[in-house]
Amino acid sequence: MSRSQASERRELFVVCAPGLEAIVEGELRGLLGGAAELRAQGGGIEVEASDRDLLRLSLKLRTATRILARLASFRAASFAELHRRAGRLAWEGLLRPGQPLVVRASAERSRLYHTGGIAERIARGIGERLGAPAPLCREEDAPPEAARVIARIVRDQCTLSVDASGEALHRRGYRLATAKAPLREGLAAALLLASVDPSSEGEGEGEAEAIVDPMCGSGTLAIEAALLASRTPPGLARAFACEGWPSIDRALVDAVRAELAARPRVAPPAPIVASDRDPGAIAATEANAERAGVRAWLTIRQAELREAAPPGERGLVITNPPYGVRIAERRRLPAIYAALGARLRERFAGPGLRWRLALLVPDPSLAAATGLTLAPRLHFRNGGIPVTLFVGAITR
Ligand SMILES: C[S@@+](CC[C@H](N)C(=O)[O-])C[C@H]1O[C@@H](n2cnc3c(N)ncnc32)[C@H](O)[C@@H]1O
Incomplete structure (x- = not known):
């Protein structure tokens, strides 16, 4: 060349x-x-x-x-x-x-x-x-x-x-197991990046926010949080169409890959906890986390929402609860979101605790049902359904 x-x-x-x-x-x-x-x-x-x-x-x-x-x-x-x-x-x-x-x-x-x-x-x-x-x-x-x-x-x-990509970029290669209504990996990363606490920038590592997803499904948010916190390039495990282009220098491809692969990964500075009540979802989260190379950095457990507890003084609860595709399910949704809000106010707020909530909802009234003051941050479609990310402090 x-x-x-x-x-x-x-x-x-x-x-x-x-x-x-x-x-x-x-x-x-x-x-x-x-x-x-x-x-x-x-x-x-x-x-x-x-x-x-x-x-x-x-x-x-x-x-x-x-x-x-x-x-x-x-x-x-x-x-x-x-x-x-x-x-x-x-x-x-x-x-x-x-x-x-x-x-x-x-x-x-x-x-x-x-x-x-x-x-x-x-x-x-x-x-x-x-x-x-x-x-x-x-x-x-x-x-x-x-x-x-x-x-x-x-x-x-x-x-x-x-x-230039081949398979879509959200296909990192780790998510072979899925539970109900999985979030695309790239959307999960976008929710995390959009929920960053501006006040945390420039603070010492000890102050990093813990991450909790109490309705983790196949674990996408927790796994993406671990990839982000460990600064792991999400595409290292897969190939891209442009790598095979006749005009791309193969030695350059090898050099860029080798350079990124050689960078030491940093262990996430704060706990990342994923839980779900469904044993199938927990098995999927474990298998996906293993494939993504982040299993050792996650705490994964089968638990009901009411058992969720903060793993530290400061952090972000980030989750996408069920959307309720069927009408009978939809009627139960306000109660689920109210229970989530009540649980978070009871356990994640109080003296010495600084927790925030990032919630992906198909309907703004569901964010209000939590009883917390949340503001819209992102609006996009997920699986054809318009959804909004709401973010706010968890206070009593
Ligand atoms: C929309 S899915 C989450 C999808 C996930 N973000 C992913 O990427 O795979 C909602 C999850 O909430 C869980 N769930 C619903 N009610 C729950 C409860 N009361 N306690 C714990 N988990 C619950 C379901 O089992 C389901 O896995």
Whole structure:
């Protein structure tokens, strides 16, 4: 690879769940430095980055969904124009000749609207450029070596990108066991980052907040809290599509991975406790924590909510109680949230105790049912359901 290729910068689009842009932007600032030019759009953030940064972002971002490399943006008002322009792009840096392709096409307010036709013309252009037909496949039938091309046409302007991540970034690889209604790993990390106590910044390690999830399900919040506190790069155990790009220097991939893997992990400075009344959930939490390499740092126990107790003077109770998908369940929800609030006021508030609550709810009235004064911090969709994160002090 030539020197100019090695120092080339790519235009990236870091995709995230709508509502999480500010959190992902904060992570990007932390990883790329204050001088990085970030342009937030609904559902993601645009940024230019070197290959080294692309690899670091892939391995270290906790809350983004995936990273796309933007290849080109051009006018395409006919299939002939789309085919011709697509065939002129430098696909050889990102795809291999004959590599199976999934083309995710969308079109709005444009002359081209047939997404199947759009995908087919792009694949044909790519095949001609690379000198071997690119077999087009559907997401459901895609073989593991398939590459993903994203085509978005708005008002006849076509933007083409190649997916740099492969599997979505929330798939860290540890969560093979799930209990009911698991939270995506990236959303769990976003809840933790959004709940950070601003007053804790700059304080000594002894003052760190403990974490308690008394309805832990498959343990995602507790495991993500341990990965965060131990500064473990969440992507170390998995691979990313960009690592196989012809234009990526393999030695750089190995060097970035080796550098991150060699950094000593710091044991979380305060206890992290996960409990649930369901034995299946506890077994899932234990297996997931083991795979994530954080089992030794968690206290995991089968317990009813009413048995929850603070493991220290200061901390954060962070949890997503049942949402109540069925109507009969939904009727019982206010009582569950009231019981949670009562338990927390009784055990986690009082002289010498400084505890806060971060609660993910499908309906703000459920946050009010706790009897605590909580403020909304984040709003996004979880499994299609609009949800809000409420945060506040636990006081009597
Ligand atoms: C929505 S799930 C939590 C999902 C979890 N955040 C995850 O990522 O897998 C709610 C959990 O609350 C637990 N739960 C409900 N009522 C409880 C109670 N009274 N005491 C303890 N756990 C309870 C359920 O067993 C269930 O695992």
